[in-house]
Amino acid sequence: MSEDLMSRTMSFFVGGAKSDAPVRKMNLRKKSKFESAKSFALRNEMAIYGGILVVLIAASGATALVARDSESAVAAKRAALAIEVGKIRPLMFRVDDLANKVVSGQSSSFDRLHEVNGQLNVIPQTLTELSGGVSSERINKLSSSLNQLMISIAGIQSGEKGLRDIDQSLAKINGDFGDMSVLLSDLSKTLPASSQVTAIKIDAAMQRIGRTIGSAYTAPSFTALMAEVGIGMEDVYTMLEELPEGDAKVMRVSEIIDGIGTNVEGMIAQSALISKAKYHVSDIDKLTQAAGDDADALLSSFSEESTSEWAFMSLAFAFASLAFIVLMVVRYTQISRKNANDATNQNKENQGAIMVLMDDLDEIGNGDLTKRARVTESITGSVADSINHTIDELGKLVKIISQVAGKIKGSTESAAGMTHDLSRVVDEQSNAIHSANGMVGMVVNSVKDIDASAAKSAEVAKRALSATDKGNAAVAASISGMDNIRDQIQDTSKRIKRLGESSQEIGGIISMISGITEQTRVLALNAALQAAQAGEAGRGFAIVAEEVQHLAERSADATMQISSLVRLIQNDTHDAVAAMERSTEGVVAGARLTNEVGAELNEIRAVSDELAKIIESISVSTQVQSEMSRDMTKEMNSLLSVVEKSGAGVQIVENSVSEIAGLAEQLEGSIKRFKI
C-alpha cells in the first residue's frame, strides 16, 4: 500500500504525467490557438508562467494526494508503527510491575514476566520492519534501551528458582504459624500458671518473627532481617525448654517451630539471590522509564513528520498556485494592456474570464471549500479545473483532521472521566485508611485501659494477700490464746479438785472431833452423876460437870454445822469441776473453729495468689497487643503515604488529559475556519 503511494507521488515530480497532466497540456495548447502571432513574446512568457503554474499545481495535487494517502495508506503504516510504539509504555509499566511483584513474594508472576519478555523480544524487529527507514535513529535508540532492559529481565529470571523456593518457604511458614498459634492458645489454658506465661511469651515472640518474615520483601536489607529472625528463633528455642516435657501439644509446637526454623535457614541461604534480584529490579525501574521516554519521543516525532506536514505542504502549494495565478493574471493583464491594440477583443474576453476566476477564488480563499471555480472555455478554464481538484483534496483533508480532532476530544473526555473516578477512589481509600487509623487508635486506648485495670486488679489482689496474712496472724494469736485459756482452766480445775480433797480431809478431822466431843459429853454426864451421888459435897463439881456437858453439846452442834458446810463445799467443788470441764470443751471447740477459719484464710490466700498470677499474664498479653497495634498504625501510615502518592500521580494524569483536551480543541478551532 505504502509503496504504491510512494510510486504515485514520485511519478508527478519526475514528470511522467500519465493521468491528469495530458489534459492540462491540451488545455494549454487550446489556449495558444487564440493567441495572435503578434503577441509572440507574451505567449512565450505566458508559456513559462503556465509551466511554472502547472508544476505548482501538480506539486499541490501531489502533496494533497500524499496527504490523502497518509490518511489511507501511509498514515495506516505510520499508525501501525505508532500502535506498536504506543504499546511500549504500557508494556514498560507491566514489566516494572511484574519485576517488582516477583521480588515481593509473588513468584507466580514469573510466568507473566516470561510472557511479557517474549512480547518485548519481537518489538525491535517489528519497529524496524514497520518504519521502512523512517526515524531510524530514534527507533535504534529505543531498540537498544529495550535490549538493555531484556538483559536485566534475564538477570531476574536467572533467580526464578530461588525466589520460588523462598515463596514456598514463606507460604509453608505462614501455614505453620496458623497451626502453632491455635496450639499455643490451647496450651495457655491447659498448662500450669508458670508455663502459661511462657506459652504466651512464645506466641508473642513467634508473632513478632512472623511479622518480621512478612516484611522480608519490603525491608531494605533481607540479610539483616533474616539475621534478626535467626536471633528471635534462638530465644524461642530457649523458652521452649521451659515448657513441660512429654505434653503432646508441647511436642507438636516444638515440631512446628523446628519446621519454621528449617525454612528460615533455607531462606537465609537464598538471601543473596533476593539482593541480586532487587538490584536488577532497581535497574529495571530506570530502564523501563528510559524506554518509555524513548517511545514517547518516537511517537512525538511521528506527529511532527506525519500527515499534517503533508497537508500543510499541500495547502502551501495550493496557496502558492493561487498566488502565482494571481501574479500571472496581473502580468498577463499588464502585457495585454501593452498589446491592447492587437488584442482588445481578446483582452476583454480574457479579462472577463479572469475576473470571474478571481471572484470565485476570492470566496474559496476565505475558507469556503464548498465553492468551486467555474470551468469555462476561456483561458482560465483549465486553471479553474486544476484549482477545483486541489480544493476537493483539501476539503477531504480538512474533514479527516476534523474527525481525528473529534475522536481525540471524545477519548480525552472518557479518559478525564476515568481519571476523575480514579481520583475519587483514591480519596475514598485515603479516607478509609484515616478512619481505620482512628479505630486502631481507639483499640490502643482500650488496650491501655485494660492494662490500667489489670494493674489496679493486681494491686487489689496484693492487698487481699496482705489482708489474709494479717488474718492468719490473728488466727494464730487466737489459737494460742485459746490454748492458754485451756491450760489455765485445767490448772484451776486441779486446784479446785485439791480443794475438794482438802475439804474431805477436813470432814475426816471433823468426825474425829465429833467423836471426841461425844466422849467428852458422856464423861461430863458421868461426872455429873458422880457429883450428884456425893450429895452436898459434890455440888460444885456437879455444876462444873453440868457446864462441861453443855459445852460438849454446843461443840457437837458446831461440828455438825462444820460438817454440813464441808458437804456444801464438796458439792460446790464438784459442780465447779464439771463447769470447768464444760469450759474446756467450749475452748477446744473454739480452737477447732479458729483452725477452720485459718484453713479458709489459707485457701483465700492461695486464690488471691493465683489471681495475681492471672492478672500478670493479662498484663503481658495487653503489652503484646499494644505492640501489635503500634505496628499496625505504622503500616497504615505507610499505606496512607502510598495512597497519597498515587493520588498525586492521578492528579498529574488528570492535568495531562485536560491539556490534551485543550490541544484537541485548539486543533478543532483552527479547522473550523474551513467550510466543507
Added chain:
Amino acid sequence: MKIEKIAADDLVAFQERIIQRLNSKESHDISGSRLGVLCGRKRFLFDMNDVLSILPVPKFTRIPKTKSWLMGAANLRGELYSVVDLGRFVGDEQSEIGVESFLLMLHPRYASGACLLVDSVIGLVDTGDMRQEGDSFFDTQSRIEWKQVDIDTMIHSDVFMKIKR
C-alpha cells in the same frame, strides 16, 4: 473467824457462868436436873441419884428362852449384870444398838443386878420450867413429853421379874 469468836465468847460465858453458879450455892438447886435418854421415839427421865454411871455398850451374852427386852448378860467391872432394853420393856419400841447406844448402871442401893440399854443419852434436863402431870413432864415450849422412870417400882414389878418366855 465468826466461829472462833463464838467459841471465845462461849468460853468466856462458860467460865463466868461456872463462877456465878459456884458463888450462889444456896440459891441454886440442882434437884431440878435429871438425866434424859431416848428409846426409840420415847424420852425418859432418871433421877441423878438413881444412875451410877453411863457406859459404852459392852459385849454381852444372849440368854436363851427369855423375853425379847432381856438382851442378855454382861460382865461389868467384874460383876454379872442383866442387860434390859428399856425401849422394848416399856413400850415395845424397836431399837437397834448403835454408836449412840449406852448402858445405864443403876445405883447399888437397888441391888437389882440389872442395867438398862438406851438408844442415846440426851443429857441433863432441867425440869424446873416444865409442867408435871403424874409421871410425865411437858416442855412448855416444844410440848415434848418426858417420862419419869421409877426404878424401884420397875425393878420390883412382876413383869420385870418374869424373864422366861
